[in-house]
Amino acid sequence: MVAHKASAVPRFLKSPDPSCRAVLVYGPDAGLVSERAAALTGTLARRQGADAEIIRLDDRDFAEDPARLDVELRTQPMFASAKVVRVTAGSRLDVPSLKALLDEPSDNALIVEAGNLRPDSGLRKLFEKLPDAAALPCYADERDLAAVIDAELAEAGLAIDRETKTYLTSRLGADHAMSRTEVAKLALYARGAGRVTHDDIAAVVGDAAEIALENFVYAASGGEAKDALRELQRLAAAGTDRAAAMSALARHFTRLHQVASREGNLDEAVRTLRPPLHYSAGTLSRPIAGGGARSGSRARCP
Structure with missing residues (x-):
């Protein structure tokens, strides 16, 4: 064929x-x-x-x-x-x-x-x-991304002007599925307002490269090799150098080690991190035993 x-x-x-x-x-x-x-x-x-x-x-x-x-x-x-x-x-x-x-x-x-x-x-x-x-x-282009934006917002009964749409496009990355997820999240956030604004986008649409980098770090540190490789491929498609991904992973493990090496209450150990852990990263949800993070936990300390 x-x-x-x-x-x-x-x-x-x-x-x-x-x-x-x-x-x-x-x-x-x-x-x-x-x-x-x-x-x-x-x-x-x-x-x-x-x-x-x-x-x-x-x-x-x-x-x-x-x-x-x-x-x-x-x-x-x-x-x-x-x-x-x-x-x-x-x-x-x-x-x-x-x-x-x-x-x-x-x-x-x-x-x-x-x-x-x-x-x-x-x-x-x-x-x-x-x-x-x-x-x-399969090679995505701006027309594909525009079609995703139009379809998701139209289904939610939302309008968007050209300037705001351009800003939204700049926040989305090279990964088609991730972009669709971000637009769907935006549509849910703005539902009922009639129109999507610049402030709506700034409030809920994350920078795609940052999201992919974060997902890679959490998947790799959680032992999810398949997911980590998929996110690494997304980063490459978005133009992010793999050395930058490895550096982010090294920083992540360094911070995990800082928390794991401290004795006492886990929440107190997390509060000692500098720079402090941002609220959006969540918390270490499992206790530390024997001086190290418990196997299988996805510790979120970017």
């Missing part, structure tokens, strides 16, 4: 080629890729039947069972007419094995999510060449 241009992707999502049974969704904007993969999953599931089963897989599943994808695509579900298998591409997704699998006909559909892929990527070339597959590049 011919590779699709980025401008043709929205049209494909609404009406996929009936012969297409495997789709690669890729691009630098992890949020946009995920959002479009989710939309495509819904479309293909409806095409498969009202009772279609949706399966999510990633590297953790393949680490436990290398043949898991093969099993899911080649078997029929017990209580559904067919499956839509949605896979997050990682190091354990083997392209030659995937090619052999897709060479065999299957009633189940496959959707693979990936990051930004070079033209010579084996995964991208596979989906571009297979006759019953498609490769969908």
Whole structure:
């Protein structure tokens, strides 16, 4: 199947080629890729039947069972007419094995999510060449962001003038899903007012790069490797240098160590931090035992 241009992707999502049974969704904007993969999953599931089963897989599943994808695509579900298998591409997704699998006909559909892929990527070339597959590049632009703003505010019955919209756009980042979340939060905040103002935006819409950096730090320090890598990819898409992310993480652990090394009441230890902990960062919600932060806690000390 011919590779699709980025401008043709929205049209494909609404009406996929009936012969297409495997789709690669890729691009630098992890949020946009995920959002479009989710939309495509819904479309293909409806095409498969009202009772279609949706399966999510990633590297953790393949680490436990290398043949898991093969099993899911080649078997029929017990209580559904067919499956839509949605896979997050990682190091354990083997392209030659995937090619052999897709060479065999299957009633189940496959959707693979990936990051930004070079033209010579084996995964991208596979989906571009297979006759019953498609490769969908996802690159957000200002028109996409404007459409998100218009749709979310219109649904809430809110208007916005051009100058205020420009300011809102400047507060949003390169991650499509994160931007949609921020606009939805703004719509909820301003609901009933009739119009969004500059003050509304300043009050509730955070700087996207700062939010992604904060999310990366908390995910990494909480042992959530998959989430941390996703946020790091979002930072890269927004133009944030990875060295800056590592520096922020180092500062975070330094402050955690300052709190963990103090004896006595946890709240008192937090109050000794300089600069003081901002209220928006929350508090350390779990006690410190044995001189260190308890495993599994997400200590929020930026």
